[in-house]
Amino acid sequence: MNGEGDSASVKVALLGYGTVGTEVARLLHEHAADFTARAGASIELAGVAVRRPDKHPDVPAELLTSDATALVESDVDIVVEMIGGIEPARTLLLNALRAGKSVVTANKALLAEHGAELFAAADTSGADLYFEAAVAGAIPLLRPLRESLAGDRITRVMGIVNGTTNYILSAMDSTGAGYSETLEEASRLGYAEADPTADVDGFDAASKAAILASLAFHTRVSAADVHREGISEVSSSDIAAAKALDRTVKLLAICERVNGAEGGEAVSVRVHPVMLPRRHPLSSVDGAFNAVYVEAEAAGQLMFYGQGAGGAPTASAVLGDLIAVARNRVAGGRGPRESAYAALPVRPFAETCTRYHISLDVADRAGVLSQVAAAFAAHDVSIAAVRQRGRNQDASLVVVTHAATDAALRSTVDEIAKLDAVHEVVSVMRVEGGEP
Amino acid sequence: MNGEGDSASVKVALLGYGTVGTEVARLLHEHAADFTARAGASIELAGVAVRRPDKHPDVPAELLTSDATALVESDVDIVVEMIGGIEPARTLLLNALRAGKSVVTANKALLAEHGAELFAAADTSGADLYFEAAVAGAIPLLRPLRESLAGDRITRVMGIVNGTTNYILSAMDSTGAGYSETLEEASRLGYAEADPTADVDGFDAASKAAILASLAFHTRVSAADVHREGISEVSSSDIAAAKALDRTVKLLAICERVNGAEGGEAVSVRVHPVMLPRRHPLSSVDGAFNAVYVEAEAAGQLMFYGQGAGGAPTASAVLGDLIAVARNRVAGGRGPRESAYAALPVRPFAETCTRYHISLDVADRAGVLSQVAAAFAAHDVSIAAVRQRGRNQDASLVVVTHAATDAALRSTVDEIAKLDAVHEVVSVMRVEGGEP
Incomplete structure (x- = not known):
């Protein structure tokens, strides 16, 4: 920090100048007086590290550098990392934290893979590590989990945390179109990246689930612990089957406190598509919006809703963290440290039980239901409800199960697919929310 | 604080042992090990001040006292105030803060009337003043406004923050019953206090609106600045008129950044019933639940939803604050101080413009609409939409206005009520949300 009292200022290094970085710089400039009053110090942008300085004529030349390492090593107090990905972000942030510089980042992949290492570096030097923007963009979610609910026992966190997949599923639901053509349309409109793998295969949501589970349950969960299924297998038949049941398909991140081995506690953390009843509050979260449900023993049910991505919304979360970190620097004190004391095991997905909807096209003749039911019984999967509807020689048969393992x-x-009377397995999908 | 390092502990005085105080004590005991790990110190209940110690056989006798003043003056580190009301709470908390003891309170009335004095005392001694439970019970809302959104410019906060009135309005909506009989039923079921004045006349919501506006706009708003209308004038005709328009009636606390005198900024803070479109997210918040919408320039729209009252939910918020305050004591540092630098004027309600729905029973004959329209024009109230529906000799006429002042x-x-052709003014109600 330079100076004291009224003249206090904190120097900020901005790494990366994409959609979010641009908004962070713009708002820092536009609201400078407000931010000074709120932080108790002026927040000065000391440098912006980008790959190609010549590509950013809008940034004062004296701030631009292509040497992020040198910028982090200069006399800055806080490093705001908006580069994304593992390297060089990891090395840059470790260097910053080890040197006692506080870090604000939105890098979910880095936190989900190397969070422990970053927290340890922050702890050793007494620096702050804030990352509200890493999950659910503008929605204040991590601070509530980390601080507001610190006096409670969270049992479940379930949310829509990826806007691209939610946009695609919403569009499939409203148009009836298939996955591939909807993805193409989403790319054309800018709702999906040129390489959409991280989103559609669930990697992005899995990183976020790991972060949410770690904070909610005071334990350490990394991306590798998260069972992950994307949306590329979701077909228009699945969507139609959901519609017929007054349900909608969403890609959810689900973090649960569950029974572990030998009577102990464990956590289950997973990302996969589920059918939700249309009256479920998460069901009406459409397009690029995010929403997260939290259940805690004393607080009961809570929901947080807002924009999960985009330059300005993400910048809002980054700047909230930046002001908190600056205030800590000026006033003395630190934000919360990693809280992983509970050290809960992660239950393997194979042992996780969920409910399922199975939609079948079957021959409309006597005995079919009994054959199908026998297959369920043979694998110890308990049936909660069955609905059969004839149409000409075909019938549609919908089976809703009680909780069962994926393997079962x-x-x-x-086995059912091999039955003569079963023409097609139209849709198999997990179910959350509401009664079967 | 007693001791350092592993043996650190903070001593807590609990003032009041009602529904919330009981839960706070129970959870402190039940989750002691977790809370120690999260706070970095054991949190010890050092005393419980109640009016009649003999009425609480469940509390260890050595903890009980009827002398709250002495308990606050003893060697406690943190005072948790659950008494409610202005005195003696005000004097006790001022004494605590002046002595450098941090305070956690849910006392919205005290904060809305004497917040400035309390903040000043906290500031002088460097103590913390936390009050998440004062608004919207278990919902993490004040910390998000105070901290997560500190890097943004909040333009509007609008919410259902009183469970009793929301329960009554929800019940009137579903049963069609009148206000008085629904209030009686709510009292019988324990959803309304024996003396429901604070809730039904909007005092409770007004205190909360003052706190929300102060935090959202970095200014000082007290209860007296809040325009307040309760729900006792809401009739079954109003509810029926809302239903006919696919709307529902809610008591909202509304805090807005508005244009003030001479081109400056101001705030408008008010509590009154409004008609909301049924598709508005606040419209489906039923019973004793609370929900708050926040609009900010960068973040866009956010919503927070959860239980607004009750022993355990409120205790969840109190304990989150208690752990934060304990952590600050142990780690050094402080939570955010009062941020009232913006010092915005509060715009008088007379100058506040809102939209209205007016439902009239009129004679079904030519010329009526022109007489009614002339009355609106005479007072400069602009009409946005009109719907007329004949039934026998009567017709129902619904007028939706553009924004107008209350006086106009x-x-x-x-004037309309005096027209011969107007049989009855069925309902006059403000409107929020959606297009006219």
């Missing part, structure tokens, strides 16, 4: 369900479906 | 609207309605 797969074996059941494999 | 009242004069208009007074």
Whole structure:
């Protein structure tokens, strides 16, 4: 920090100048007086590290550098990292934290893979590590989990945390179109990246789930612990089957406190598509919006809703952190440290039980239901409800199960698919929310 | 604080042992190990001040005292105030803060009336003043406004922050019953206090609106600045009129950044019933639940939803604050101080413009609409939409206005009520959300 009292200022290094970085710089400039009053110090942008300084004529030349390492090593107090990805972000942030410089980042992948290492570096030097923007963009979510609910026992966090997949599923639901053509349209409109893998295959949501589970349950969960299924297998038949049941398909990140081995506690952390009843509050979260449900023993049910991505919304979260970190620098004190004391095991997905909807096209004749039911019974999958509807020689048969493991369900479906009377397995999908 | 390092502990005085105080004590005991790990110090209940110690056989006798003043003056580090009301709470908390003891309170009335004095005392001694439980119970809302959104410019906060009135309005909506009988039923079921004045006349919501506006706009708003209308004038005709328009009636606290005198900024803070479109997210918040919408320039729209009252939910918020305050004590540092630098004027309600729905029973004959329209024009109230529906000799006429002041609207309605062709002014109600 330079100076004291009224003249206090904190120097900020901005790494990366994409959509979010641009907004952070713009708002820092536009609201400078407000931010000074709120932080108790003026927040000065001391440098902006970009790959190609010549590509950013809008940034004062004296701030631009292509040497992020040197910028981090200069006399800055806070490093705001907007580069994304693992390297060089990891090395840059470790260097910053080890040198006692506080870090604000939105880098979910880095936190989900190397969070422990970053927290340890922050702890050793007494620096702050803030990352509200890493999950659910503008929605204040991590601070509530980390601080507001610190006096409670969170049992479940379930949310829509990826805007691209939510946009695609919403569009499939409203148009009836298939996955591939909807993805193409989403790319054309800028709702999906040129390489959409991180989003559609669930990697982005899995990183966020790891971060949410770690904070909610005071334990350490990394991206590798998260069971991950994307949306590329979701077909228009799945969407139609959901519609017929007054349900909608969403890609959810689900973090649960569950029973572990030998009577202990464990956590289950997973990302996969589910059918939700249309009256479920998460069901009406459309397009690029995010929403997260939290259940805690004392607080009961909570929901947080807002924009999960975009330059300005993400910048809002980054700047909230930046002001908190600056205030800590000026006033003395630190934000919360990593809280992983509970050290809960992560239950393997194979042992995780969920409910399923299975939609089948079957021959409309006597005995079909009994054959299908026998297949479920053979694999110990308990049936909660069955609905059959004839149409000409075909019938549609919908089976809703009680909670079952993935393995048991797969074996059941494999057996059912081989039955003569079963023309097609139209849709197999997990179910959350509401009664079967 | 007693001791350092592993043996650090903070001593807590609990003032009041009602529904919330009981839960706070129970959870402190039940989750002691977790809370120690999260706060970095054991949190010890050092005393419980109640009016009648003999009425609390469940509390260890050595903790009980009827002398709250002495308990606050003893060697406690943190005072948790659950008494409510202005005195003796005000004097006790001022004494605590002046002595450098941090305070956690849910006392919205005290904060809305004497917040400035309390903040000043906290500031002088360097103590913390936390009050998440004062607004919207278990919902993490004040910390997000105070901290997460500190880097943004909040333009509007609008919410359902009183469970009793929301329960009554929800019940009137679903049963069609009148206000008085619904209030009686709510009292019988324990959803309304024996003396419901603070809730039904909007005092409770007004205190909360003052706190929300102060935090959202970095200014000082006290309860007296808040325009307040309760729900006792809401009739079954109003509810029926809302239903006919696919709307629902809610008591909202509304805090807005508005244009002030001479091109400056101001705030408008008010509590009154409004009609909301049924598709508005606040419209489906039923019973004792609370929900708050926040609009900020960068973040866009955010919503927070959860239980607004009750022992355990409120205790969740109190304990989150208690752990934060304990952590600050142990780690050094402080939470955010009062941020009132913006010092915005509060715009008088007379100058505040809102939209209205007016439902009239009129004679079904030519010329009526032109007489009614002339009355609106005479008072400069602009009409956005009109819907007329005949039934026998009567017709129902619904007028939706553009934004108008309360005074202009009242004069208009007074004139309309005198028209021969107008049989009855069925309902006059403000409107928020959606297109007219």
